Every structure is written in C-alpha cells, then in structure tokens.
Amino acid sequence: MAVFNLNVNGKTHQVDVDPSTPVLWVLRDHLNLLGTKYGCGVAQCGACTIHLDGKAVRSCITFVDSVGDKQITTIEGLSEDGDHLVQQAWLEQDVAQCGYCQSGQIMSAAALLNENPHPSDEEIETAMNGNICRCGTYLRIKEAIKTASKV
Amino acid sequence: MTLVKTTYNRRSFLKSSLAAGGGLMIGFSWLASACSVNTPKELTIPDEWFEINAYLKIGENGVVTIFSPNPEIGQNVKTSMPMIVAEELDVDWKNVLVEQAPLDTVKYTRQLAGGSDSIRTTWSALRMAGATARTMLREAAAKAWNVSVEEVTSETGVLMHEGSGKKAGYGEFASVAAQVAVPEKVDLKELDDFSIVGTSRKNVDGMGIVTGKPLFGLDYKVDGMLYAMLIHPPAFGMKLKSFDPDEVKSMPGIKDVFTLKTFNDDYKRQWSDTISFNEQVVIIGNSTWEVWNAKLMLNVEWELSAESKISMAGWGNDYEVNVPAGLESTFGHIAKMKEMAKKPGEIVRRDGNPEEEFKNAARVIERTYTAPFLAHSPMEPMNFFADVKADSAVVVGPIQSPEYMGKSVAERLGLPLDKVEVQMTRMGGGFGRRLYGHFGVEAAVISQKMKAPVKLIYTREDEMTAGIYRPMYHAVYRAALDTDNNLTAFHVKMGGIPENALHANRFPAGALDNYLAESWETDSNISVGAMRAPGSNFNAAAEQSFLDELAEEMGVDPIQFRLDLLKRAQENPVGENNDYDASRYAGVLEMVREKSGWNQAAEGKSRGVAAYFCHRSYAAQVVDLVMENGEPKVEKVYNAIDCGIVVNPDAAVNMVEGSVVDGIGTAMYGELTFSEGQPDQNNFDGYRLIRYTEAPKKIDVHFVENNIHPTGLGEPPYPPVMAALANAMYKATGTRYYHQPFIKNSFD
Ligand code: FES
Ligand code: FES
Numbered sequence: 001m002a003v004f005n006l007n008v009n010g011k012t013h014q015v016d017v018d019p020s021t022p023v024l025w026v027l028r029d030h031l032n033l034l035g036t037k038y039g040c041g042v043a044q045c046g047a048c049t050i051h052l053d054g055k056a057v058r059s060c061i062t063f064v065d066s067v068g069d070k071q072i073t074t075i076e077g078l079s080e081d082g083d084h085l086v087q088q089a090w091l092e093q094d095v096a097q098c099g100y101c102q103s104g105q106i107m108s109a110a111a112l113l114n115e116n117p118h119p120s121d122e123e124i125e126t127a128m129n130g131n132i133c134r135c136g137t138y139l140r141i142k143e144a145i146k147t148a149s150k151v
Numbered sequence: 152m153t154l155v156k157t158t159y160n161r162r163s164f165l166k167s168s169l170a171a172g173g174g175l176m177i178g179f180s181w182l183a184s185a186c187s188v189n190t191p192k193e194l195t196i197p198d199e200w201f202e203i204n205a206y207l208k209i210g211e212n213g214v215v216t217i218f219s220p221n222p223e224i225g226q227n228v229k230t231s232m233p234m235i236v237a238e239e240l241d242v243d244w245k246n247v248l249v250e251q252a253p254l255d256t257v258k259y260t261r262q263l264a265g266g267s268d269s270i271r272t273t274w275s276a277l278r279m280a281g282a283t284a285r286t287m288l289r290e291a292a293a294k295a296w297n298v299s300v301e302e303v304t305s306e307t308g309v310l311m312h313e314g315s316g317k318k319a320g321y322g323e324f325a326s327v328a329a330q331v332a333v334p335e336k337v338d339l340k341e342l343d344d345f346s347i348v349g350t351s352r353k354n355v356d357g358m359g360i361v362t363g364k365p366l367f368g369l370d371y372k373v374d375g376m377l378y379a380m381l382i383h384p385p386a387f388g389m390k391l392k393s394f395d396p397d398e399v400k401s402m403p404g405i406k407d408v409f410t411l412k413t414f415n416d417d418y419k420r421q422w423s424d425t426i427s428f429n430e431q432v433v434i435i436g437n438s439t440w441e442v443w444n445a446k447l448m449l450n451v452e453w454e455l456s457a458e459s460k461i462s463m464a465g466w467g468n469d470y471e472v473n474v475p476a477g478l479e480s481t482f483g484h485i486a487k488m489k490e491m492a493k494k495p496g497e498i499v500r501r502d503g504n505p506e507e508e509f510k511n512a513a514r515v516i517e518r519t520y521t522a523p524f525l526a527h528s529p530m531e532p533m534n535f536f537a538d539v540k541a542d543s544a545v546v547v548g549p550i551q552s553p554e555y556m557g558k559s560v561a562e563r564l565g566l567p568l569d570k571v572e573v574q575m576t577r578m579g580g581g582f583g584r585r586l587y588g589h590f591g592v593e594a595a596v597i598s599q600k601m602k603a604p605v606k607l608i609y610t611r612e613d614e615m616t617a618g619i620y621r622p623m624y625h626a627v628y629r630a631a632l633d634t635d636n637n638l639t640a641f642h643v644k645m646g647g648i649p650e651n652a653l654h655a656n657r658f659p660a661g662a663l664d665n666y667l668a669e670s671w672e673t674d675s676n677i678s679v680g681a682m683r684a685p686g687s688n689f690n691a692a693a694e695q696s697f698l699d700e701l702a703e704e705m706g707v708d709p710i711q712f713r714l715d716l717l718k719r720a721q722e723n724p725v726g727e728n729n730d731y732d733a734s735r736y737a738g739v740l741e742m743v744r745e746k747s748g749w750n751q752a753a754e755g756k757s758r759g760v761a762a763y764f765c766h767r768s769y770a771a772q773v774v775d776l777v778m779e780n781g782e783p784k785v786e787k788v789y790n791a792i793d794c795g796i797v798v799n800p801d802a803a804v805n806m807v808e809g810s811v812v813d814g815i816g817t818a819m820y821g822e823l824t825f826s827e828g829q830p831d832q833n834n835f836d837g838y839r840l841i842r843y844t845e846a847p848k849k850i851d852v853h854f855v856e857n858n859i860h861p862t863g864l865g866e867p868p869y870p871p872v873m874a875a876l877a878n879a880m881y882k883a884t885g886t887r888y889y890h891q892p893f894i895k896n897s898f899d
Contacts, residue, residue, distance in 0.1 A: 037367075042835070082358050082362040090360075097805060102360050
C-alpha cells in the first residue's frame, strides 16, 4: 500500500492503495466517482475513459502510481450540471440505450473535440473506434459529435 | 372515449395507505424527471404525495410521479411505460417524474425484460392505471362541486366543470381522490386523441446517464459493503478439486476465501436457474482490485467432472437435463452437426407429401447454414448486491427476471418469499444474459455467510468464459423445383448444440402445399440460454438467405417471390398453425420495396433484402453496401417495421438502429469457439464486437401506421438484417455466405 495524492476534477484526494491499482478502481471504490465504468479491463472497450491532462486515456490500464500530479477529469468533472456542449448534444440526439458505455463515449468525444473542433465523419469514426457500444448507438453518437462541433 | 370495466389488474389498486405522505414512498431524485434536459430546475417538488394506485402518486401542486414497473435494459421502457400512464391520466408530460418500481408481483403485471413483451403485456394495465386515477380525480371534484361526475372533464392536469365554470388542478383534489373507491368502469381515450403516446419523448434517465450518475448495478453501494469475485473452472466438463486459501487470505484487504455452492443438490431449478458451474471458489475483500489480485494468485486445482443430470421444474411437468462429461471443442461440434444433419430428425411439421415431391423434382436445391456459439457480452458485466440478515434479505442489481430471481434467492436462503426484497437498477444491457439470475443467488449466499452487505462482481473474462451462450446452430434447407421452375416442396432440417432454433410454423410454412420441418438437438455440457430473438436470430439469417438464392434460381425478384408466397398464405393458407399474419408480413415488404426504391438500381451499390416475423412484429430490411478488402461497407439500411402502435417514435427508431448494428456485428464477427472445453476468447480483444468503422453509415426506419396494440420491438429487427447483409454481399462478390461469422468462421 502507498499513499497517493490525486488531482481529480480540480480537487486533491488522498488515497492509500496498492500502487498497481488501476485509476478506474481508485475512482470507483475509493473516491465514489462511479460515472467511470468498467467494461473489459484491458483497454478494448473505452467504458473507463477519463482525461489525463485533457487527453483521453483508459483508466483500467492507467495505474495509480503513474499519474503523479497530472490532472484527472472524469465524467463528473466534465461540467457542473451536465451543460458541457458534448453532454447537451447527447441529450439533444437522445443517444443512450442502456447508457452504460456513454460516459466513456462522452469523454472520448470531448477529448476529440478539444483537439479537433470540426472532425470529419471519418475522423470521428477513427477517434472513437476504441469505444464499444454494445447497444449499437454509433450513428447517434456521430450525430451528437457533429452537433457539438457546430456549436 | 371507450367505457371499459376495471376488472383488469384491480390488484394494482391495493393501496399501501390512503394518503401517503412524502416519507412513505421512495424519495424524489432529481434525475428521474421525465423531461430530463431542463425540467428539474423548473419543477417544484411537492411537500406531500398522494398515492392513487401502484402506478402513480400526485403531489398537492399537481406534479405526478409515475412508477415504471419493468426492468430497464436499454429498451427505454422507463420512459415509454410512464408515457402510457400519463396519456390516460391526461397530464402534461413536463409535470411527470419517473421512478423505477420495485418488484411487486401483486401490484404489477409481468415485471420481466424479455421476449420483447414489456409494452405488449402491460399496455392495458398501464392505460387502466392512468384512466382510473383520472376518474377518481373527477369524482373527487364532482363531489366538492356538487355536480355529477359525467360533467367533470379534464384537460392536461386540470379538472373542469363547464356549467359552473369551476376549475382546479389535479393537485388540489389528489388527497380526496386517493380516498375515492376504485371505479367499476372507466373511460379510455380513443387512440386518435392520444397526445403523449405516439410523440417522441426523451429518455427520462438521459441527464443521469450523460453526467455519470450511479444508475447501474455495478454502481450500487452501501457503507461497509464487501466485494466478492468468483473463480470458476477453466473449462466446461471440469469441476473444482481443491484450493489453498491460506496464501491469499493474508493478502491485503482479503476477508475470506471459501467454496460456494449456488444451488443445493436437491433443489429443483426453475427455467431461470441456468448455471454452468455450481461449485466455485469465492474471494471476498474490501475493494475490487484487492479481490482481483487475490483471484489471480489463488492456486486452484480442477478435475474432470462426470456425466450428471439436473432436475428442472417445468411448467406443469418436471424434467431432467443431461450434462455429458468430456472436454468439447469446436471441431468436434462441427463434426457432430454434420453427423446429426445426416440422420432423420424429429418431424415438427409436415404438410402435403413433400417426400414424394422431392422424388419427382426436376431440380433440388440444397444449402447448409451454420452459426456459432455467441457470448451476450452486455457492456456492464454481471454483478449483484445482497444484504442478507437472519430473517430477511435485500438483493439489488441489474436483472431481467426479478420475480424469478426473488424465488431462487428465497429458496436458497431458506426464507419466505415475502422476506426477500428485489430492487432493480438500470441494466447496462442484457440481451437475454440477465434472464439467468444465478449471480443474485451467489451474492445472497456470500452475504449470508459473511453477515455483511456484499457486491458480487464478474470480470469480463469471468462472464465470457462462464457460459449461458447462444447455442450453436446448423440448418439444411432444400427446395424442389419442377421443370417450369415452380417451387413444389420445401424442407428444413434444423438443429443445435445443445438446443434447436426451429420455428416450424412461420413463413414460408402456410404458403406451400408440401412442406417438411425436422429438428434435432444433441447434448453438450456447454450451457446456453436465450439471446436477443432466440431461435429467430438463426432462423431468419438462414431461411432468408435461402429464399434469396431460391428466387435467383427460379429467376424471380426476391421481394416479389416472397409476396407471391404470402399472397397464397393469405388467400388459401396451408395448415392451421401458421403463427404469422401474411398481410402484415407482406405490408412491411411492400413498404421497404417502396422506401428503398428497390425497383431502381442503387447506383454503384449492391443490395440485399430480407424480412422476418418474431415477437409478434414484422420487419423487412434492405441493405446497400460496397465491399472493400473483403469486408462490407454498409452504406444504408432501410427498415420497414410493423409493431402496432409506436409509443415513443424516436426511441423506437433508436432501438431499430441498435438492432441493425447488432445484427450486422453478429453476422460478420460474432463467434465463440472452444478447445478442450475452454472458450478460446475471453475478452473483447479476441471476441469481436462491431465498432464505429464497421457500422452502417445510415439507417432509415419506417413504421407501418396502424391502431394495433403495440407488440415487440427490442428483438424483431435484429434477425433479418443478417440475411439482408448476406444477400447484399453475394451481389457484390458473387459468393454466398452460408456460415457465420462471415468474416471468417470455423465451418469453412
Ligand atoms: S474498461 Fe477500460 S477500456 Fe474497457
Ligand atoms: S448504450 Fe448500451 S452499451 Fe452503449
């Protein structure tokens, strides 16, 4: 066990965990930030996507001892009230079916739009290809990203 | 208005109290607001709630809470069911909050997510719940105003008496209405007067989902909760021999390690008690990762299991399932299927004299189709919470069949059924996998032993390798043609390991004078269960590909070919047991022909068509694609769907889009194979699911407009798209695709 000071959503949190613990489980079990989801644990589905210094990473393979003082942003930290334009676009397109993959999708989409505010269809597909939606909402997500990119 | 008797579902009017104060019912949660985008800020939450019946309560300010009875799995019933209640209650949807109801088999009808049946089986009950409440409000107002109830009308949450000009909001009369006797008869709206049903309303959990609120089973937590994981045998045909708990018991955060038996040996299992390995090792600790680490460290020895029999409680007649010994492999399965297909099967339906017609045929066309085992792979892995006390238990989590889980848990714990409370969380998908609730029993047994609240978590690997798969299927289709290329007889022989998929009474049965359907099954120790459109998902893929090939051999257009057969089935059906409506079936084919512009060639694209009937609904699809490096790029999928009244159109479109994507993914990539009893794939790196780049570019959805009571939608569009895809791929490549997955498969 070791003590880590993590900067999550603008606040510092201290956790005492095994250094090999993936950030995913630190967030979920220790910080009660349950919006970041577990889907595969092996960087295949994107359900656990968070931002590390603004870049999308898979928290299931990001170990707590590798974070240092980088800024972690989770879906809970994306906006105060769900008013981030990506979240709003998701509501406008009524994207979700079961909804389980969507926080990871939104985090990937928000990171994409940070880097590339007006992505083409192909750029969206490539950037999002690591996020699985088992319910098959891919077309709506693409629409939502385009909606957000027009704002 | 239509006056109907309220005999139906009167049990739901049993009240827990006359005027339920705010504290009695589940408290308000802001994210449950029906209009999720803006409303929470606009809605004033009432100080007091008045429970009118099990489906709804009304606040003194007119805000209404509607309880959604059925489990929400992504089919959007948590929005569409309350819409139906709100329609008949006659309120503004903006003033509606939605909450998930708990399991209560006395008050609610069929709380199950499966068979695409949630809306169909509750439609009348939901309407009645709203209409009765509306009548009770009118009666309360009539009494206060001293007028007859017939003269009191309602309009979106307002009661009115035209003669005196009196008006009052529902909230004003809610407390009195809660005490009015349940009326003997109520008025139901005419379908043409609907203003909520048939209009698109956003997902009531939308805001909760996009802000990452803890809506799912895996998110459910209480103080002092322990985490548990299981270790199951690495291969089907193996069982636990021994393990050494000492090493891991001393690992940080680990509380206990022991053997868990899910069901007792003398227990007669219900249909939902399917399980692959009844004895497993359980590790319990303080956090997910600590338990996971211990799981990786634990030394377990396994041994071969012997053949066994499992007693099942059937509906009316109990039966036994044979579980053979041995370590099975995919190549063995394929050899077995070929062998079985050569033997005579069990004749399920026989019309005319097909054997004779085949003998006399000028030409016989015979094709073989196969499909592999599939893992459901819902995005949220299996998990369940249990808190078991000496004389009661609470279990909470994602479950499609809460009623059955409740029974299994009560039985296993030795508690009376009414001492087991089952709460449903939102489910991160299910696709049938969550019909089999062994994980709730497992969590309960662990909690009982630990005397603490416990969350049981399956890793993705646990889930993908622990069984309850879609079975493996095989079908041989044969058609007899005479010298004029007329279809004179049709024969299907379909089988599966270990379950068969045949729906013998569906089209083209009923359209052919000489028809033979045979089936076979063969034992396996690999466990299986229902997966999205069970049976149909293979039937449609195989049959609709065969019909396409047959039409080509006969030199007729594939849509016209089907329509001609359907015309026969409509005008002069063969046999009595045909379970489809030929005119509705033809209706979706005609609609997709028109919407896709079938008769004009699609510029530079190859197209294929298919249609199917299942879960009482009809779906026809046209797929347009181009091939690139041996993989299809699907440009567009046209859908024509007849599922009766569409409650929430945009959500229904979403459901169809999802089914289309899923169907294409299944047909192209889905395959679970076995070596020596062990699944060869254990996560999404090996088990391929469809992704963005492989999804169709566009999906067009059209619904047949009619006033038929709503039928299933979560499953019907899934099966036929597989065949429409195969038929379009044939057009592009000149190769027929007989074996799933099309990308590469173990059969070829
Ligand atoms: S859980 Fe991290 S990518 Fe799947
Ligand atoms: S909405 Fe269910 S997995 Fe994406």
